[in-house]
Each structure stands twice: as C-alpha cells, then as structure tokens.
Amino acid sequence: MRALDHRRPATAQEAVDLVARHPGATFLAGGSNLVDHLKLGVASPDVLVDVRRLPLDGIERVEGEDGAVLRIGANVRNSDLAAHPVVRSRFPVVARALLAGASGQIRNQATTAGNLLQRTRCVYFQDVTTPCNKREPGTGCSALEGYGRYNAILGASPDCVATHPSDLAVGLAVLDATVVVLGLEGERRIPFDELHRLPGDRPGADTTLARSDLVTAVELPLDPDVHRSTYTKVRDRASYAFALVSVAASVRMEEGRTTDVRLAWGGVAHKPWRARRAEAALAGQQITEDAVRAAVDLELETTTTNRDTAYKVAMLRNTTVMTLLDLAEEASR
Amino acid sequence: MTEQQTRTISPRSIGTSLDRVDGREKVTGTASYAVEHADVNGTAAPLSLWLVTSTVAKGRITGVDASKALAHHGVSAMLDHTSAPRLAQTDNAELAILQDDRVGFRGQVVALVLAETSEAAREGAALVEVTYEQEPHEAELREDNATYRPDKVNPDVETDTDEGDVDAALAAADVVVDQTYRTPYEHNNPLEPHATLAWWEEREGREVLSMFDSTQGVHGVVQALAPMLGLENDQVRVRAPYVGGGFGSKGEAHAHVMAVALAARTTAGRPVRLAVTRQQMFSLTGYRTATISHVRLGAGRDGRLTAIEHAVQEQTSVVREFAEQTASPTRMLYAAPNRRTSHRLAQLDVAVPSWMRAPGEMPGMYAHEVAMDELAVACGLDPIVLRERNEPDLDPETGKPFNDRRLLDCLHRGADRFGWSTRPAGPRARLEGDWWVGTGVASATYPAMRQPGNQARVTALDGGRYEVAIGSVDIGTGARTVLTQIAADALEVEPSDIDLAIADSLLPSATVAGGSSGTSSWGSAIVAAAQLFREDHGAHPDPGVHTTASAADDPAAEDYAFHSFGAVFAEARVNRWTGEVRVPRLHGVYSVGRVINPRTARSQLVGGLVMGLSAGLFEESHRDPRFGHVVTQDLATYHVASHADVLDVDAEWLEESDEVFTPMGSRGIGEIGIVGTAAAVANATFHATGVRVRSLPLTPDHFLDA
Structure with missing residues (x-):
C-alpha cells in the first residue's frame, strides 16, 4: 500500500499553501474520480489535501459589481445543487445537467468544483498499460487510432482526442458563469469559458488553473430577464x-x-x-x-x-x- | 451407490413459492462468500494475493524484477515462472500458469505477489517489472481469418451439418433472405467477482488442499485442479456455500484459481485469498466470442422454408480452444428439407473464451430470428404466421418426435397477452411525439439437458427430519430452495423437515450449475435417493440410516428430442432525433416443463429477459487489436442495462409437466430467457423505424437517419 499523507487544512488559504509546498500533493473533494485513479494507478499523489470540510458549501444570492449573482460554494454536493429551488427555477439547465449525470449515490458524494475538474473517461487514459499523452506526456495517443466512440470531433489535436466528461460544465458554459479561484496570489475570477482548455500539445492540462489553485465557488449571473x-x-x-x-x-x-x-x-x-x-x-x-x-x-x-x-x-x-x-x-x- | 429408476413425484411443495431458505442470511449480510471465510485453518489471517498480468499479447518473458515489490512494506513473496511450484500436468494451458516463459495473450498471469494486505499486494504487483521479447500477434476476428474448422463445437456436437441440396434449393426459391449478422464480444460480469481462498495442510501423511471458491461446480474444480497438482481427487476439497452469480463464467476453474492454489502451496499452511478485479475479469474469467452469422433462407411465396443455411465465423484462443455452437439451434428450430450449418474460427492470441449464458443459442438465435423477421417482411406475412408455416412434425436434427414442442402455444399465448392483433403490418407506422413505436417477436429454444454423474444421499435424523446431501452449488438461482422442495416432496415430508447440504466436494458428486441442467440433474438424483431410501428404510426410519443413489435414465427418453421453447415479444421506441432506443414492454412466454418454484423461476426468466435486452441494446466489449486486450474493461464503459432501461418486463409459462424427462416434470429455466430476446428487440426497432440493423448492440448511432 502506498503511504499517503492525508491533511485536513482549516482554511482554504492553508489548503492552497499545502499543495503549493508539496510537489506530490493534490486536492481531495468528493473523491468520486480521484479514488478510482488511486486504485488504477492513474494518479499517485503522496499528499491528499482534503478540502471537504472547508466551509464552501453555501448557495447564496450576492450583489456583485455587475449585478446580482448566485454564488455556489465549491463543496456544494451535486444532489443539493440540483435540488436547490433557485437553481431549479432560474437555471434548469444546471439541474437537468446534474441529474443526467452519474447516479444518486455519486451525486450525493460529488462536489461542484470536483465535477468541473473531473478527468476524461477515455479508456486509454484510465489504463496504465497503454500509451496516453494526457497521463504520461510524450508516450502517444492510443485513442487516435483506437476505441473512438467517445472521442472529440472539435478542437482535438494529434496528441489528444479526449472529451471532457462533465455534464454540469456544459450547462454552466451557456450561463456565462464565473469561476472563483484562490491561488498563491489571492482570489481571482475566471470566465467559465476560460477554465477548461483545448489539448494542443499539452494534453496533460485539462484547465488553465495552476496546480495549487483552489476553486472556491462558481457564480451565476442573476439576469433580471428570464432565460x-x-x-x-x-x-x-x-x-x-x-x-x-x-x-x-x-x-x-x-x-x-x-x-x-x-x-x-x-x-x-x-x-x-x-x-x-x-x-x-x-x-x-x-x-x-x-x-x-x-x-x-x-x-x-x-x-x-x-x-x-x-x-x-x-x-x-x-x-x-x-x-x-x-x-x-x-x-x- | 445404486442407480435407481425414478417415479414421478406428486407435487406438494413443488409449484409453490417457498421463500428462499437462505434469504435471511443473504439480505442481512451474514452469508459468507468465498473470500469472507477469514477464520480458517486456525492460523493467522490469510495472505492476500495479487496477479501480475502480461502487457504484451504474444512473446516470451525475458526478466522479472521483483526487487522493488519485495522492498514494499507488507509484501512477503513474489512467484513467477521460475519460482512457482511445478505442475504435474500442463495440458490445460489456461490453467497451467507460471510453468514457462511463454505469453499467449495480453492479461495472462505472469507473476503473483503475496502480502499481508490486499493494498500491499496490489502495490507490490504494480512494482514488479516484467520485460518481454514481444512477437507479432493476431487479435482481430475478421471474415478472412476465421477459417479454422474445429473437430467439435461446445459442448460436444458436430461442427458442420449438411442435408439435402441447399444451393439448389436457394437457386429455385421464390424468396431468398441472404444476410450477415454480427454480435460483439460480451463479458459475463457477475456481481461477485471471481474469488478464491485456499490453504494446504498435511493430513495422515498426505497433502490436502482446501478451498472456498466462487464457482458453479465444486466437483469440477476438484477434477480440474487435482491431476494438475499431482494429487488424487480426495486430496482437494472445494466449498462454495454462497456464490454471487456466475452466468457461465464460473462454470470452470480459470487461471486465478490455480494461482491461489500455487501460491498457497508456498506459505506453509497459511491461507491465501484473491478476489479478481473487475478489470481482470475482462481477460481472465471467460467471455462470449463475437460472431459473424451468414444466414441464407430460401422459401416459397407462402413462407414455407425450402432451405436454411447458417454459416458461422467466430474466434477461439490459441491458448485453449472453445468453439461456441452458434448455429446449433438452427439445426432443430424449423422444418426445411435442405439445411446446412457450419462453424469456422479464427485462432487468436487473446484471452480464453468460455461459457456465457446460453452459449450458441444466444448469438445464433439472434441471427436466425432476425433473418426470419426479414423473411416475413419479404413474404408479406405476419411473423407468427411465418413460424406456424414452418413448424416441424419431427425434430429436424434427430428425426425423433419432440417430447413436448409447444412453440406455437407460446407464440399464441404471448400474442394474446401482448396485444399483437392490433399491430400495424408494415414498419414505421406509429410516431408518438418524438418516438417511433414498433413491436417485434422472436422464438426461443434451449435444449433440455440432464447430466450424468449426479448422486444424492438421504440420511434419517432425529424427530422425523432428513439430511439430503448433494455437492451442487446455488449461484443465486434459488437451487438451495428448489432442491429442498424436491427433497420434501420426494420423501413426502414438509420442506422444514429437510436439512439440505450442498456446495461441498465431500458430498455426493454433482455436475455444474450450467446448461440449464442443474435442477433436472440434481433433483433427479435427490428423487432417486429419496425413493430408494423409502424402499429400503420405510416411512419411519431409524435415525442414522442412509441411502445414496443416482437416477437412471427413463428408457422412454431415448425415443424423444427434449427441448424447451418460448416466445419473446418486445415493444421498442426509437427517438426520431437522437436515435435512442427504449423498450417499454418485454414479455416472454415459456414452455419449460413443470415450474418448481414460481418465485425463483420468474426471477430466472425475467433475469434472462433483462440480460437479453441488455445484450440487444448495450453490451459490447471492445478489444483493441493493436494491444490485444479489451479496453472497455469496467462497468462504466461496458454497459449493462440500468434500472432505468428495464421497464415492464414479465415472464409467464405454460402449465405442463414433462414427466418423461425428470421425475419432477421440470426441464430447466436458467438460460432460455436470454435466447431470442435480442432478436425480438431488434425486430421491434425495425418495425418502429423501417431501419434494419444487422449487428448488436442496437446503439443510437444506428438510427440517426430514422
């Protein structure tokens, strides 16, 4: 058994600092994807920085500079988010995307940020006996000429044809959401469309986040007009x-x-x-x-x-x- | 031990839905499955075993470096082909692991790691570095490489048949259907993975190997392992008190069982346990071959068949041959004077295929019954009428009369229940909202089999109770309950008076829980022993007296062909935009002899229908021929039906009793539910959309132009 250090920081900033300090550290939230990767050998962190108990689980209306937003904490469970009355009435695309994904048990476990940061289910990415540029840069893409039913048809590169598996992310993309990120330099806001990236020649990176960046919330503009x-x-x-x-x-x-x-x-x-x-x-x-x-x-x-x-x-x-x-x-x- | 001619027993408990006798243990979690037997042999907790598997499909192992693995905390040993105990026999190359440096398929066992915990064993296995001299491999089934003709096909039937002049009949036929149908690789995936716990000890100067194994037949495991390990059969004891499903994949011992036996031989009596991972089940525990069925049907305009040809191409493995009998149901299902069937295989450097629920019948009847649907369309006939016109008087295969062929009764009952008479004759006739709606039908058949080699023992206990013992296994079917009912009726006592002892190779020998033969084979032995017991010891026996017997065949049985029959009706809805297929209704009607326990029988038949639905719509293992292994190797990527896919599914059966076949009147029900079901669903999707899909599964991409 691999020895894993499990840390439970008291604050979000402490969590960011911990991951920044340990090159082998990674954030753990609901674990519904990362724990699979630990078993399969896809991920082998030596420190798990557990952010599940950080107080990032609120859904609240906040008056922002550009108007009101619905601020969804990073730790809000998929099931809670899908059931939230404001989400159901104002953003049905979010509730429906969430309910179209996973199972009831997994939605009870998985978090909002974790859902957005889950990794591709490409079968070669998950099979450490096959080459995969995303898992092991430079080894080649097995999916390009292999099992392709779930492969990308837009924006792919010769290095990677993986697709992003999240339903929630697709829903948030049409809402012009904003991702709130805490990094070593403090808090910043990223337009949702700029969170994920195309593979190019660096398919290892799913997002534009730095390794120690922690997503703390997602904000949805509460447009007075009904969409x-x-x-x-x-x-x-x-x-x-x-x-x-x-x-x-x-x-x-x-x-x-x-x-x-x-x-x-x-x-x-x-x-x-x-x-x-x-x-x-x-x-x-x-x-x-x-x-x-x-x-x-x-x-x-x-x-x-x-x-x-x-x-x-x-x-x-x-x-x-x-x-x-x-x-x-x-x-x- | 005596061979006893049985008499038909009067049903008293038989025919009632007795609660599962082990239901409480199962739902409360107190039933112990194979690796849950932790406290055995009075020693320390078992060591955990992990399998190191090959990452090349063909070649030679040039080195195994375990230094990192052995340095890992908790790892106690590594065994490879240079250090594992030698086997006395190596004919069964699937089981003869770690005996030489050859690699025959990707995912083959090449080393074993033993450790104090399963986590340590797993990590240790990941740290073993194996190097190979790789050789070119062939792992893809194609029409141009499936040319090898096996001597026999499973279980032991003719590879080819040829009667009359098929080519001439086809040339002269008014109507010809000439199509190719394909089914994919499928993996059985029982809920409980394959799992084994074993330990060696010395008793009276002899080595004894004891095992708890998740198997469909304890005696079969003994017979497979003992000679290979250089032991007599009585030096191996296998128990399987509870088994979480098998679907054929636990019908024979696979390599992991030998891995545990070999590893445990090196641990000085300390038990060793292994649960195969879900991913490993896609390379080590059997699967159904993909099939290519070339079907040609010739008929008059009235639909009467003049020629039937079913030429099958499929695959086996170089390591061990398994030839699925895909065309075998075609040999007996319908009348036609000119009939030809054949099986040709590609011999590939791949994992060893094996039994999966209704081997042969499942893929073969899919092809044949879709072809019949095409013939009905070509002749402008209702598919049920087409089948009425091709009903044979005698079994076309043997020329014997069928004992009780009630296919048409099943079709007619099902048509009535399903509302078939209101069905539009042509396809693409109903659009409800965004969904095309259609219905389809297919026949089902499965041979009735009673295996030789079953014995049962009846022992009188105190207080009017009886122990009834036979080494059969209940893999979740309800066998423990059903055999209790049979024993009670045979002894003319209440089920609560029976102590049933099963699932131990020390008990009288029993054949595998497979081929839908278990209840017929074991039940007949129990009836034989019970009736002889009463003859020998009367109605009030002294406690301790006992009788062991096996059932003689009914001499009348020689004169008949025994098969079960059924009819499957499906409604399919196909989304006109997305191509998604839903099956809101699935109904099966079966002629299977007398049903022993309606509750467990319904579960078997409905379970078969669901598995057939799942095969029809979803199941497909994708092997990547470049690597040689299945890359959809978990239940996220290998899709089985989810709850949301299983809507109104029901099964019923004709009231009947086949008393020539067994003294209970029963014939076997484990497999027929999966037979024909995928064809009924496929035919329903054609009726809904007008799009004929000739390959499984019926995924949405096939219907996008609908």
Missing part, C-alpha cells in the same frame, strides 16, 4: 452513462425571434464547446428546423471525424434541433 434553458444528453443507456453528445441551450425570445441564444455541446471536445458561430447565426432569427440545421453546420465546419466518431455529427445536429425547437416553443408560451 429558458435546458440540457439534453444522448447516451447509450437511459442512465449512468457518459454523453455521446449533449446540448445545453439558453434562449430568450421576443415576438418569435431570439434576443439571446446560447448553445454549448458536450461529448465533442476537450472542453465544453460553446457554439458561438451557431449562436451568431441564430441571433435575431426564428427558431426553425432549417435555421438550426444551418447554424449547427456552420459550427461543425471544423469537425474532424473518423469511422468511430462520424455518427456524432448527425447526432449533434439532430439533438440541437430537437432541443432548440422545444425550448423556443416553451419560450413563446
């Missing part, structure tokens, strides 16, 4: 499976035309894919099947697929059409 939002996840079985593709959408309509439309895709890239070209094409438009198809195809111009992933193009197009048609109908009621 309809939802999340559709397509998977191989009805429950307990990662997305083949998923669609998060948020729409505001006036007189049958969009005044604000936001679209993000899961299961297709190394990060939640905010479909800004498609959004631009739909701005001020009526939501029709043809309009959505055309907008999606514009976004998909840069797609790279192979035999295993070709299906994702049609699945994504269809699922986006279905999701936006339903949402537009809801918004115009």
